Amino acid sequence: MSAVTLSNPSSSYYTSSTDYKPVKLSPLNLTNLPKLAPTEEGKRLAAYAAVDANISDSSKVIGIGSGSTVPYVVERIVQQGAALNEERVFIPTGFQSKELIVKNNLVLGDVDQYPTIDVTIDGADEVDNNLNAVKGGGACHLREKVLAEAAKIFVIVADERKNSKLLGTSWTQGVPIEVAPFAYAKVLKNVAKLGSTKPALRMGIKKAGPVVTDNGNFLIDAPFGESYYRDPKELLMRIKMLTGVVEVGLFCGMAKAAYFGYSNGSVLIRSADGTISEQSSI
Numbered sequence: 001m002s003a004v005t006l007s008n009p010s011s012s013y014y015t016s017s018t019d020y021k022p023v024k025l026s027p028l029n030l031t032n033l034p035k036l037a038p039t040e041e042g043k044r045l046a047a048y049a050a051v052d053a054n055i056s057d058s059s060k061v062i063g064i065g066s067g068s069t070v071p072y073v074v075e076r077i078v079q080q081g082a083a084l085n086e087e088r089v090f091i092p093t094g095f096q097s098k099e100l101i102v103k104n105n106l107v108l109g110d111v112d113q114y115p116t117i118d119v120t121i122d123g124a125d126e127v128d129n130n131l132n133a134v135k136g137g138g139a140c141h142l143r144e145k146v147l148a149e150a151a152k153i154f155v156i157v158a159d160e161r162k163n164s165k166l167l168g169t170s171w172t173q174g175v176p177i178e179v180a181p182f183a184y185a186k187v188l189k190n191v192a193k194l195g196s197t198k199p200a201l202r203m204g205i206k207k208a209g210p211v212v213t214d215n216g217n218f219l220i221d222a223p224f225g226e227s228y229y230r231d232p233k234e235l236l237m238r239i240k241m242l243t244g245v246v247e248v249g250l251f252c253g254m255a256k257a258a259y260f261g262y263s264n265g266s267v268l269i270r271s272a273d274g275t276i277s278e279q280s281s282i
């Protein structure tokens, strides 16, 4: 992979063309890795950059999130070596990450044993300019939020398609809402009253009936108009107040940074302090 630097950014993925002043980080050395399809390349880049920057020798309790970028997170952690990993405990956000931990012979723990986590790295469905995120496309956002909140450092990894100025731009299926099964019909009515256009119970694929989460609950996907996404925290609080709602897939003010991997071999890093950095790869 050749070193690529985004010297003249003009795309919409930056905050704005005028305030774009990236800090250039030293390149990520990824020589001798197998070539992947462009989007996968972006996911791997984001994951590797996030692990390198956030998981150090002193990171002992690590939260492993869900989604298609997370296998690369675990891959990079494994590359840090068995000696280091034997001294660590890994906490999963769901079935997928539990399998990843077990299959890679890492030590499995749970958040009730380790309510304080050093670092949690997780995927996202969409992230806005202020690091607010939609999560729950894979129905894992309840455990994900607990692990994000438990972590001293919570970091998001994703490919370039997830980087938006405003939530609801690329992720149009709505805010994922985990609900107690018996309350779903009432929550559907109440999110519609809040302003959701066509909220729907998420149905299974290759399974008759609704999706059932790892916690035995149902999911509602509730789309909202653009104005609601301008204040995602307010939207989160209003949905969370509805009786029967277990957790809402809006993560506001939680992430320390988001790493977006680009198919051109670079990573864009947005930090909570407003810093925007770029890392190329060789």
Ligand SMILES: O=C[C@H](O)[C@H](O)[C@H](O)COP(=O)(O)O
Pocket: 065, 066, 067, 068, 069, 122, 123, 124, 125, 134, 135, 136, 137, 138, 139, 140, 141, 144
């Ligand atoms: O519930 C699932 C999680 O929030 C995932 O992190 C999110 O849906 C992103 O998944 P993917 O990387 O597969 O698009």
